[in-house]
Amino acid sequence: MDIILNVTVSIAITLLMAAGLYIVYGLMNVINMAHGELLTIGAYTVVILTASGAPFWVGVVAGAAAAGVAGLCVEALVIRRLYSVGGLSTLLATWGVAIVIQQLLRIVFGPSAQFVSAPVNGTSNVLGTSYSTYRLLFLGAAILVLAALTVAFTRTSWGLTIRATMDGADKAEAVGINSRRVYMATFIVGSAVAGLTGALIAPLASVTPLMGTQYVVQAFLVVMVGGVGSLYAPLAGAVLIGGLSSLMTTFLDATTAQVIVLAAVVVAIYFRPNGLVGTADLR
Amino acid sequence: MIEHGTPDVTPATVDVRPDNGSLLKVTAVRAGYGDSTVLEGVSCHVSAGEFVALIGRNGVGKSTLMKAVTGRLPVRSGAVTWKGVNLERWSSHRRVRNGMRWVDEDRGVFPNLTVGENLAVAGKPLPRSLAYSVDAIMDNFPKLREKSAQRAASLSGGEQRMLALARAIAARPELLMLDEFSEGLQPSIVQELIATLREANRDGLGVLMVEQNVRLAVKYAERAYVMDKGQIVHEGTAQALREDEALLQRYLVV
Numbered sequence: 001m002d003i004i005l006n007v008t009v010s011i012a013i014t015l016l017m018a019a020g021l022y023i024v025y026g027l028m029n030v031i032n033m034a035h036g037e038l039l040t041i042g043a044y045t046v047v048i049l050t051a052s053g054a055p056f057w058v059g060v061v062a063g064a065a066a067a068g069v070a071g072l073c074v075e076a077l078v079i080r081r082l083y084s085v086g087g088l089s090t091l092l093a094t095w096g097v098a099i100v101i102q103q104l105l106r107i108v109f110g111p112s113a114q115f116v117s118a119p120v121n122g123t124s125n126v127l128g129t130s131y132s133t134y135r136l137l138f139l140g141a142a143i144l145v146l147a148a149l150t151v152a153f154t155r156t157s158w159g160l161t162i163r164a165t166m167d168g169a170d171k172a173e174a175v176g177i178n179s180r181r182v183y184m185a186t187f188i189v190g191s192a193v194a195g196l197t198g199a200l201i202a203p204l205a206s207v208t209p210l211m212g213t214q215y216v217v218q219a220f221l222v223v224m225v226g227g228v229g230s231l232y233a234p235l236a237g238a239v240l241i242g243g244l245s246s247l248m249t250t251f252l253d254a255t256t257a258q259v260i261v262l263a264a265v266v267v268a269i270y271f272r273p274n275g276l277v278g279t280a281d282l283r
Numbered sequence: 284m285i286e287h288g289t290p291d292v293t294p295a296t297v298d299v300r301p302d303n304g305s306l307l308k309v310t311a312v313r314a315g316y317g318d319s320t321v322l323e324g325v326s327c328h329v330s331a332g333e334f335v336a337l338i339g340r341n342g343v344g345k346s347t348l349m350k351a352v353t354g355r356l357p358v359r360s361g362a363v364t365w366k367g368v369n370l371e372r373w374s375s376h377r378r379v380r381n382g383m384r385w386v387d388e389d390r391g392v393f394p395n396l397t398v399g400e401n402l403a404v405a406g407k408p409l410p411r412s413l414a415y416s417v418d419a420i421m422d423n424f425p426k427l428r429e430k431s432a433q434r435a436a437s438l439s440g441g442e443q444r445m446l447a448l449a450r451a452i453a454a455r456p457e458l459l460m461l462d463e464f465s466e467g468l469q470p471s472i473v474q475e476l477i478a479t480l481r482e483a484n485r486d487g488l489g490v491l492m493v494e495q496n497v498r499l500a501v502k503y504a505e506r507a508y509v510m511d512k513g514q515i516v517h518e519g520t521a522q523a524l525r526e527d528e529a530l531l532q533r534y535l536v537v
Contacts, residue, residue, distance in 0.1 A: 157403075157404075157407055160396070160400055160403065160404050160407075161404060161407065163393075163395065163396060163400075164393050164396060164400075164404045166395070167393040167394055167395050167396060168393070170355065170375075170391075171391045171392070171393060172376075172393075173354075173355075173374065173375035173376045173379070174353070174375065174379060174384075174385060174387070174391050175379065175391075175404065175405035175408065175450070175454075176376050176379035176380045176405070176407075176408030176409060176454075177376055177404075177407075177408050178374070178376045178408070179376070180374075
């Protein structure tokens with residue numbers, strides 16, 4: 001039971017992390033190398049606010065908002081200018097942004113790790129096993145956020161406009177959709193989800209200026225392995241990567257587990273170059 | 284600043300009849316890609332409710348002109364005006380919201396959205412006065428209702444064009460531009476779609492039909508332009524063109 005819960009939480013973390021990246025990559029074809037740093041911004045927001053006495057959940061909301069604002073700036077100052085060039089230049093430019101954010105955080109907060117205490121302590125009883133209450137809360141919050149995103153994407157007119165733009169900005173413009181605005185809104189939402197993830201992870205991790213990097217690698221793998229074009233794609237990727245790595249670390253040491261996960265990624269991409277579920281071409 | 288231009292190119296005269304001014308006016312437009320210039324000073328116009336054909340062989344710049352008019356390719360010199368307003372800095376979606384519509388050669392339907400979603404999403408950005416009901420469109424096109432839950436990518440070429448046309452007309456634009464509308468379609472389907480188009484035209488829709496299929500274009504149009512090597516080489520009534528076998532031979536027979 002413990003293992004099942006650990007694996008589930010690991011999948012949830014990975015999926016939440018990948019969700020923001022997937023939204024941005026799937027829609028805009030922009031590989032945002034600064035995605036991990038948006039997560040870090042969310043985590044530091046919680047650090048600051050809880051240290052000054054604010055309730056944890058206020059920090060979570062503020063973390064999402066802070067990352068959203070940071071995303072707005074990145075989009076307006078960097079990415080928007082590179083839509084016409086695309087591909088590699090956005091990747092390099094956002095990588096530069098990532099380094100700038102890392103160094104700024106380092107200057108302000110120092111390189112050492114900060115910790116956030118969870119809003120709830122202790123354990124709860126789940127079907128006969130005792131399990132960390134915060135991890136359960138985290139799981140619930142993750143499911144809530146992912147469900148909200150799914151509903152927004154598939155059932156609302158906002159989601160319909162985004163999906164249309166995903167099918168081609170040119171076509172969207174031809175029916176009167178302001179594709180630039182859709183891009184911007186989407187990027188803000190993707191960034192806010194990253195910030196939210198960072199804020200929720202903060203009590204489970206040590207908050208450092210470089211923390212985003214470790215999560216973003218997994219998120220990229222999820223998007224690559226899952227593919228784009230289907231909402232189930234990131235889920236499939238997250239189950240493979242988050243699930244497998246959590247399962248493997250239960251039985252093996254961390255390094256061996258990582259090797260096995262990466263091997264699985266290579267095999268998956270070899271046999272399904274467009275992703276396990278995805279339909280669109282990955283470039 | 285809004286001024287109503289006359290159908291001819293002289294800017295000094297002002298047409299006072301509001302319903303007879305040029306909707307779209309293209310004046311000496313030059314445009315191209317990279318180092319190459321495709322449009323070498325094209326001038327043409329479409330008035331409200333008019334059915335105009337723009338014909339010419341493959342590769343003479345017809346689609347490039349469409350791109351320049353719809354805001355997807357910068358105009359290097361000359362001007363595109365819409366109801367007298369220079370569109371220089373207008374994005375494509377703004378042109379659409381102001382009454383311009385187009386159906387590209389690739390039909391422009393969203394392949395991963397369902398037929399119903401394709402119809403719904405195109406109605407949203409419109410001003411409230413132009414809002415339409417998806418249900419009403421489907422009443423007119425029973426085939427679309429039948430397939431409303433299917434992905435648009437699963438439709439045949441003819442059905443996709445029907446979807447694109449139904450969607451465009453429902454938005455009640457003032458001008459609809461169609462690029463190679465008949466290409467790859469069975470004649471019977473073309474007839475059906477043309478009938479729909481003509482009905483909308485009778486209700487006041489301006490049409491610019493950009494076609495390689497000359498016989499089709501001049502059959503229904505009132506006026507026609509012939510384009511060759513990035514320039515308009517002939518302008519006249521469609522009827523005159525129908526009868527001018529020499530001209531047709533010279534510019535249009537491949």
